[in-house]
Each structure stands twice: as structure tokens, then as C-alpha cells.
Amino acid sequence: MIAIVNYGVGNLFSLQSSFSAIGKDAVITSDPEDLKDAERIILPGVGAFEDAAKKLFSSGLAQPLFNEAHNGKPILGICLGMQLLFTKSYEFGEHDGLNLIPGEVRAIREVIPECLKIPQMGWNSLKFTNKSGIYSHTHEGDYVYFVHSYAAFCPPEYITATTNYGADLTASVQNGNIYGVQYHPEKSGNVGLDILRSFCEVRA
Amino acid sequence: MITKRIIPCLDVKDGRVVKGVNFKGLNDVNSPVELAKFYSDNGADELVFYDITASSDGRKIFTDILRETARNVFIPLTVGGGISSVNDFERVLSCGADKVSVNTGAIRNPGLIPEAARLYGSQCVVISADVKRVDGEFRVFARGGRDDTGIEAVGWIRRCVDEGAGEVVLNSIDTDGVKGGFDLDMLRAVCEAVSVPVIASGGAGKIEDFITLFHEIPKVDAGLAASIFHFGEVAIRDLKARMHDENIPVRL
Numbered sequence: 001m002i003a004i005v006n007y008g009v010g011n012l013f014s015l016q017s018s019f020s021a022i023g024k025d026a027v028i029t030s031d032p033e034d035l036k037d038a039e040r041i042i043l044p045g046v047g048a049f050e051d052a053a054k055k056l057f058s059s060g061l062a063q064p065l066f067n068e069a070h071n072g073k074p075i076l077g078i079c080l081g082m083q084l085l086f087t088k089s090y091e092f093g094e095h096d097g098l099n100l101i102p103g104e105v106r107a108i109r110e111v112i113p114e115c116l117k118i119p120q121m122g123w124n125s126l127k128f129t130n131k132s133g134i135y136s137h138t139h140e141g142d143y144v145y146f147v148h149s150y151a152a153f154c155p156p157e158y159i160t161a162t163t164n165y166g167a168d169l170t171a172s173v174q175n176g177n178i179y180g181v182q183y184h185p186e187k188s189g190n191v192g193l194d195i196l197r198s199f200c201e202v203r204a
Numbered sequence: 205m206i207t208k209r210i211i212p213c214l215d216v217k218d219g220r221v222v223k224g225v226n227f228k229g230l231n232d233v234n235s236p237v238e239l240a241k242f243y244s245d246n247g248a249d250e251l252v253f254y255d256i257t258a259s260s261d262g263r264k265i266f267t268d269i270l271r272e273t274a275r276n277v278f279i280p281l282t283v284g285g286g287i288s289s290v291n292d293f294e295r296v297l298s299c300g301a302d303k304v305s306v307n308t309g310a311i312r313n314p315g316l317i318p319e320a321a322r323l324y325g326s327q328c329v330v331i332s333a334d335v336k337r338v339d340g341e342f343r344v345f346a347r348g349g350r351d352d353t354g355i356e357a358v359g360w361i362r363r364c365v366d367e368g369a370g371e372v373v374l375n376s377i378d379t380d381g382v383k384g385g386f387d388l389d390m391l392r393a394v395c396e397a398v399s400v401p402v403i404a405s406g407g408a409g410k411i412e413d414f415i416t417l418f419h420e421i422p423k424v425d426a427g428l429a430a431s432i433f434h435f436g437e438v439a440i441r442d443l444k445a446r447m448h449d450e451n452i453p454v455r456l
Binding site for chain 2: 011013014017018020021046047048117118119120121122123124125143145146147164165184186187188189190192193
């Protein structure tokens with residue numbers, strides 16, 4: 001069973017449906033016991049970092065998530081869920097994240113040319129930087145769907161793929177059993193479903 | 205590099221796609237779910253579902269259809285039509301919509317865009333404007349292009365964006381249905397005024413119209429059309445292959 005962590009942020013229907021489409025049973029849950037029982041955990045998220053971090057820390061789900069992370073259970077953060085895995089974010093102030101991956105979240109405006117629109121919204125291609133189990137069915141150059149104004153800035157050893165939007169931005173990260181993708185695999189067609197399938201196959 | 209998006213638009217009434225479509229391999233040419241799957245499998249980057257139902261029974265059928273589509277189609281889905289309150293946002297978002305487009309609702313209720321942006325984020329709020337030239341200016345029309353609101357369009361669209369709309373669909377009533385190409389002058393005016401993605405709508409009749417659009421106005425992010433895709437006059441795969449040949453960034 002896959003646990004999709006429900007801490008009151010965003011709509012999880014498409015995400016759950018995408019697991020059904022690859023034959024995986026996923027539950028949307030805010031019960032710490034489910035996180036313990038699950039084979040794998042998905043940390044979703046949309047919206048603003050501060051609001052999401054507050055909700056996650058006050059939901060009683062952050063500690064169980066830490067416990068499972070330290071037990072070696074595969075955890076995948078998606079979009080804002082990925083950003084929450086980092087040490088801190090500078091989105092409207094300075095806010096602490098889960099610190100499961102060293103690094104910080106900053107505005108992409110700092111690194112991209114003025115002429116490019118914010119957010120980056122649309123399909124962009126992946127460039128692999130370090131090998132990751134989530135790309136066992138994916139080819140370099142495959143397109144995935146992004147919607148973001150902030151991105152992770154972290155030591156290169158954690159970055160598994162980048163995408164070019166006026167600059168090379170972090171598209172996905174991994175620190176042992178902790179995985180994160182900036183894009184939306186549940187909205188990236190068959191490429192996205194393959195990435196979720198691969199995540200379901202990575203060894204715990 | 206980020207790609208230009210190609211977006212088919214489906215008008216849905218009482219659970220069926222208005223104006224049947226005509227494709228080989230589609231069992232039910234009026235089924236929104238079947239057609240959405242077909243487009244997703246054949247290169248569409250995104251889909252727009254437009255609810256043109258008037259009755260509340262029809263609304264219920266529409267959200268059922270939406271849920272069924274989101275269960276089967278894994279590309280971004282924008283929903284519009286009859287969105288007049290944040291309750292309507294909630295209704296379609298909970299059924300799997302990723303973005304919600306507002307039109308008449310934003311004209312009648314000026315608080316709608318800021319409130320929706322605060323609750324769901326700007327990335328989720330699309331301002332869809334039906335615009336027509338009247339007395340030498342661009343005017344916003346309401347109720348599916350029937351009512352002249354008297355509001356100047358470019359300034360109004362900019363205000364919507366300032367208040368939280370994260371994307372603009374610009375539908376030119378002047379070129380809609382004519383199939384003589386997109387309304388480049390109108391699009392240029394709006395692209396100069398806002399810094400969020402702009403989707404061109406109204407007027408596409410052939411592949412060349414999209415090539416002209418993206419070459420002439422590099423700031424346009426996407427092209428939207430309905431009947432030319434539905435009737436197979438333009439296949440999305442052919443269109444995208446041609447865009448690629450013309451060095452327009454595209455997801456093949």
C-alpha cells in the first residue's frame with residue numbers, strides 16, 4: 001500500500017488516480033498508523049511553503065514521516081512536497097522544512113533572465129545528472145509538466161535531473177530513500193506514470 | 205526548453221461533447237472521457253473542458269464526467285463554464301480539475317479572482333476573456349460572447365492578473381469560427397500587458413495559423429482550438445511535427 005499524506009494541502013484525486021492507473025493501491029490518509037503500515041509514502045503539496053509547512057508540522061504527521069524516513073522507507077515529495085524535504089525555504093520570509101535533504105528553496109527569478117515568465121508553467125525536458133531509481137523507465141529528454149516559481153538549490157550530489165528554463169533548475173532530487181520531484185508526475189502523461197511506477201519499484 | 209502548448213477545447217453539454225467528433229478508433233464520438241483520452245494519447249499538452257450546461261442536473265453530470273476523465277487522463281485539465289463562486293472552484297477542483305477558468309463570473313463578482321487565488325493559488329486561476337472590437341477598442345463580452353460589458357479588455361485583463369489570475373485565455377470573437385488565423389493584433393496587445401502565460405484562442409483553421417502565431421508572437425505560450433481538432437482537419441501530431449520543423453519548441 002502507498003500512503004499519500006493528507007495534511008490539508010491541495011487536491012489529491014489525480015494523484016491517487018494515477019496510482020490506480022499503474023495498478024497500485026494508494027490511500028489518501030492523515031493517520032500516522034497508515035504511514036507506518038505503508039510500503040511507500042508520497043508527500044504532495046501545492047500552494048505556499050509557509051502555509052504548507054505549518055499545516056504539516058501541526059498535523060501530527062511530521063514526526064511519523066521522520067520515523068519512516070529514518071527507517072529507510074521510500075518517500076517521494078512532489079512539487080511543494082519536494083520543497084518541504086529541504087532544510088529551509090526563502091519563499092516570503094525564511095521557513096524551516098523537514099531537513100531530510102540538505103539545501104534550500106529559493107525564487108527561480110534569482111537565476112533566470114527577466115524575459116522569462118514566472119511561474120514556469122508547462123512541459124519541459126529532463127536532463128539526468130545523477131542516476132536515480134525513479135528513472136528506470138525514463139529517457140533523457142523526456143518531457144514532464146512543471147508549475148513552479150521556486151526551486152531547490154542544493155549540493156549537486158543530491159540532484160538527479162535538471163530542466164532548463166533560462167538556467168538549469170533542479171527537477172528532481174534524491175538522498176538515499178528520500179526522493180523528490182519538482183514537476184507533477186501525475187500530470188505528465190505516460191512519462192509521469194512511468195516515473196511513479198519506477199518509484200514503486202525502488203528497493204526499500 | 206519549455207515548449208509551446210497545444211490545447212484542444214471540449215464543449216460539454218448534458219454529459220456529451222457538443223458537435224460530435226469524427227475519428228477512427230473512437231467508439232463513442234460524443235463521450236468527453238473517450239475524446240479526452242484520445243487527445244491525451246495523440247499529443248495534446250493540456251485539455252480544456254467547457255461546461256455549457258444550464259441546469260443543475262447538468263452540472264452534476266458534468267462533475268461526474270470530470271471525475272471519470274481525471275481517473276483516466278494524466279495531463280493538465282482546465283475547467284470553465286458556470287464558475288461564479290469559490291464553491292464552484294471547490295466543486296471542480298475536488299473532481300480532478302487542475303485549473304479553473306472564469307469569465308462572466310469574474311465580471312459579475314470582482315472579488316472572485318482574488319479570493320480564489322488566495323485559497324487555491326494563482327497557478328489555478330485562469331481568466332478567460334471573450335473579446336471583440338467595438339468602436340475602435342477591445343471590449344470584454346460576457347455570457348458566452350452575447351453581452352457587451354462596455355469594459356475595455358486589455359486593462360481589465362491586466363487587473364485580473366494583478367489580482368491573482370495566473371494565466372490568460374484570450375478568445376477573439378472577431379476571429380472565432382472564421383478559420384482565417386488567430387487574432388494577432390489583439391494577442392500582441394494582451395501579451396505586452398501581462399507577464400503570465402497567454403493562451404491564444406479563436407481563429408485557427410490550419411497548421412500554418414499556429415506556425416504564424418508562434419513565430420509572430422513569441423510571448424504566446426499556447427494555442428487552443430476546438431472544431432479543427434474535433435473534425436480531424438488538423439491532427440495534433442502533424443501540427444507538432446511541423447512546429448518542430450519550424451524550430452518552435454514542442455513536446456513530441
